[in-house]
Structure formats: C-alpha cells, structure tokens
Amino acid sequence: MPTNKGSNDLIVVPDSPAISGLIFRRFRGEADYPAMVTVVNESNKADQIDHTESVKDIAATYRHLVDCDPHEDMIFAEMKGDVIGFGRVWWIRKSDGARSYVHFALLLPGWRGKGIRRAMLRHNGHRLQKIAADHPKGEPRFFETWAADTETDWESLLVAEGYKPVRYTFEMVRPNLENIPDLPLPEGVEVRAAKPEHYRKIWAAAGEAFQDHWGASEWRDERFKEWQEKSYFNPELFQVAWDGDEVAGMVLNYISEKENSEYNRKRGYTEEISVRRPWRRKGLARALIARSFKVLKEHGMTEAALAVDAENVSGALKLYENMGFRTVKRHTTYRKPLD
Numbered sequence: 001m002p003t004n005k006g007s008n009d010l011i012v013v014p015d016s017p018a019i020s021g022l023i024f025r026r027f028r029g030e031a032d033y034p035a036m037v038t039v040v041n042e043s044n045k046a047d048q049i050d051h052t053e054s055v056k057d058i059a060a061t062y063r064h065l066v067d068c069d070p071h072e073d074m075i076f077a078e079m080k081g082d083v084i085g086f087g088r089v090w091w092i093r094k095s096d097g098a099r100s101y102v103h104f105a106l107l108l109p110g111w112r113g114k115g116i117r118r119a120m121l122r123h124n125g126h127r128l129q130k131i132a133a134d135h136p137k138g139e140p141r142f143f144e145t146w147a148a149d150t151e152t153d154w155e156s157l158l159v160a161e162g163y164k165p166v167r168y169t170f171e172m173v174r175p176n177l178e179n180i181p182d183l184p185l186p187e188g189v190e191v192r193a194a195k196p197e198h199y200r201k202i203w204a205a206a207g208e209a210f211q212d213h214w215g216a217s218e219w220r221d222e223r224f225k226e227w228q229e230k231s232y233f234n235p236e237l238f239q240v241a242w243d244g245d246e247v248a249g250m251v252l253n254y255i256s257e258k259e260n261s262e263y264n265r266k267r268g269y270t271e272e273i274s275v276r277r278p279w280r281r282k283g284l285a286r287a288l289i290a291r292s293f294k295v296l297k298e299h300g301m302t303e304a305a306l307a308v309d310a311e312n313v314s315g316a317l318k319l320y321e322n323m324g325f326r327t328v329k330r331h332t333t334y335r336k337p338l339d
C-alpha cells in the first residue's frame with residue numbers, strides 16, 4: 001500500500017492495490033492540466049467517446065469550480081512520476097432540495113483491471129461522506145456519477161460497487177442538413193445577434209427555462225464566467241429569440257473545428273435548447289432549431305448533434321425526433337444512496 005512519507009502532497013489510499021511505483025497525490029494546479037488532457041483524451045479513445053479535451057477548456061472548468069476545492073477534492077494516480085489517472089468530487093444542491101454528491105475517476109486504458117480505479121472511486125466516496133457530514137440530513141442524498149454505454153470498464157465497476165442506473169441521456173445526430181423545414185417564428189418574437197451586453201440576460205433566461213429540466217439546480221454565477229471562457233462559446237452562431245426586451249428562447253449553437261478534424265466530420269451542435277414558459281408550445285423551439293440548421297449549413301457543416309434527457313418532461317425527445325435527430329449513443333446516470 002502506498003504510504004504518506006511525510007509529504008502533504010501524497011494521499012494514503014487504503015484500498016489501493018499493491019503495485020510497485022504507484023502513488024496517489026493531490027492536485028498541483030495548472031501544471032497538471034496537460035496530463036489531465038492526456039488522460040481524458042486517451043480514455044475517450046478507449047471508451048469510444050467522440051470528445052476531445054483541451055487545456056483551454058480544462059482551465060475554464062477548474063478556474064470556476066463550484067462547491068469543490070480541487071486541492072482537497074481531487075486525487076491523482078501516478079506511476080513512476082507519470083499521471084495515469086485522476087478523479088474529482090463535488091456536490092450539488094438540486095432545486096428540489098436533494099443533494100447529489102458527484103464524482104468521477106478516469107484511468108488510462110493500459111492500467112485498468114488492476115483495482116486502481118476501484119481504489120480511487122472508494123477514496124472519492126470517503127471524501128464525499130466527509131463533506132456530507134457537515135450538511136443537513138433529511139432531504140434525499142445520494143452519490144452520483146455517469147457513464148456512456150461504451151464505457152464498459154467504468155460501468156461494471158459502478159455496478160459492482162452498488163450503483164444503480166436512474167436516468168438515461170441520448171446523444172442524437174441529424175445526419176444531414178438537407179430538407180430543412182421553413183418554420184416561422186411565433187408572432188411578436190424576433191431573433192437578434194447575440195452581443196456582449198446580452199450575455200447576462202441570455203444566461204439568466206436559460207437558467208430559468210432549465211429549472212423545468214430533470215435534476216435542475218440553481219444557476220450559479222461562477223458558471224456564467226466559465227460559459228464565456230469555453231471553446232464552445234460561439235455567440236456568432238447563437239439563435240436567440242427576443243420578445244421586446246425579454247429573451248423568449250434560444251439555441252446556443254457551436255462548432256468544434258478540433259473535434260471535426262479529429263473525427264473527420266462536419267458537425268455542429270444545437271445545444272442549450274430552451275424556451276421560457278410564457279413562450280412554450282408555440283413552435284418557437286422548432287423554428288429556432290430549423291434556423292440553427294441553416295446557420296450551421298452556411299458554416300459548412302453537414303450534420304447537427306445534441307444531447308437530451310430520454311424522459312424530458314417537456315417532450316423534447318419527440319420534438320427532436322420530429323426535427324430529424326436520431327439516437328446514436330446512450331449515457332446513464334448512476335446513483336447510490338449516501339445515508
């Protein structure tokens with residue numbers, strides 16, 4: 001078992017397998033970002049997840065963490081000085097009062113099957129128990145994590161540790177941008193270019209609409225800054241509908257050139273699809289999605305993609321199917337009671 005040799009940097013992990021050269025340590029700040037990017041990208045390749053991480057996006061996330069102190073809440077696995085995996089925990093107060101204690105642990109494919117990730121997962125669980133000890137009881141509290149249906153190593157570990165699937169998210173693709181329906185905007189609503197002075201209102205409107213989404217939580221201000229620093233913040237592609245000076249709804253499109261060249265495709269994302277309650281069921285989301293297809297096509301894209309809660313209570317799944325999207329992958333949210 002690795003031991004703490006007096007350095008504050010090392011973490012003692014009681015469930016660690018005995019592997020010569022393996023140590024666990026704390027987060028060392030931005031110096032860790034490149035190694036984190038490597039672990040994410042190599043894991044994604046092995047797990048057939050078409051997403052490419054970058055230092056820019058990792059930095060944006062870690063600059064604005066909410067209810068997470070990376071120096072206490074992260075763990076790094078190192079083999080002879082090289083990072084081979086890392087994990088993190090945080091917690092979220094849901095709008096319905098429940099608290100989820102969220103965590104993940106990633107490990108390079110070559111090191112899997114030796115008990116290293118199980119040790120990290122259990123360490124994360126102990127850390128979350130400690131955090132939860134200071135929180136009020138009474139409301140539902142659970143551990144929460146997620147897996148794509150292609151992340152078979154992680155999924156079997158979660159099941160073995162007592163996690164149960166509670167909800168599914170579908171990744172959907174519209175495989176072409178042909179036959180785009182001509183759908184008018186509802187009366188009194190117009191689309192305007194997104195300018196910096198609008199960002200706050202757009203952000204707040206999305207936060208309000210997404211309170212009707214499964215698992216909703218408060219829209220935290222730190223996230224407003226993070227949102228603007230991410231590579232997928234492409235306001236020139238946004239389709240934001242206004243009714244006077246009120247934001248009625250939006251589709252916040254983005255294109256990742258990096259991913260498109262990596263996966264040899266021309267995909268644009270139609271994301272953050274949301275309409276505030278007074279403007280719902282008037283065809284606004286459909287019209288904004290159709291306009292988004294046109295904008296993505298003008299930018300040279302040949303397909304569109306999004307993610308949707310499989311049981312979306314506003315009927316979004318049906319809406320997207322009607323707009324030509326098809327499910328290509330399933331992601332599962334797993335939970336385990338904390339108390």
Ligand SMILES: CC(C)(COP(=O)(O)OP(=O)(O)OC[C@H]1O[C@@H](n2cnc3c(N)ncnc32)[C@H](O)[C@@H]1OP(=O)(O)O)[C@@H](O)C(=O)NCCC(=O)NCCS
Binds near residue numbers: 275308312314318
């Ligand atoms: C999901 C959401 C964006 C839909 O917005 P919307 O503007 O109400 O959607 P639309 O009006 O375009 O379409 C919704 C349904 O209303 C129907 N509809 C459209 N015009 C209508 C009208 N004039 N009268 C009655 N129904 C109408 C549509 O046919 C559609 O039904 P369908 O799914 O069977 O095709 C909105 O409910 C929302 O913001 N929900 C909360 C956030 C969320 O879950 N977002 C999705 C994230 S993936």
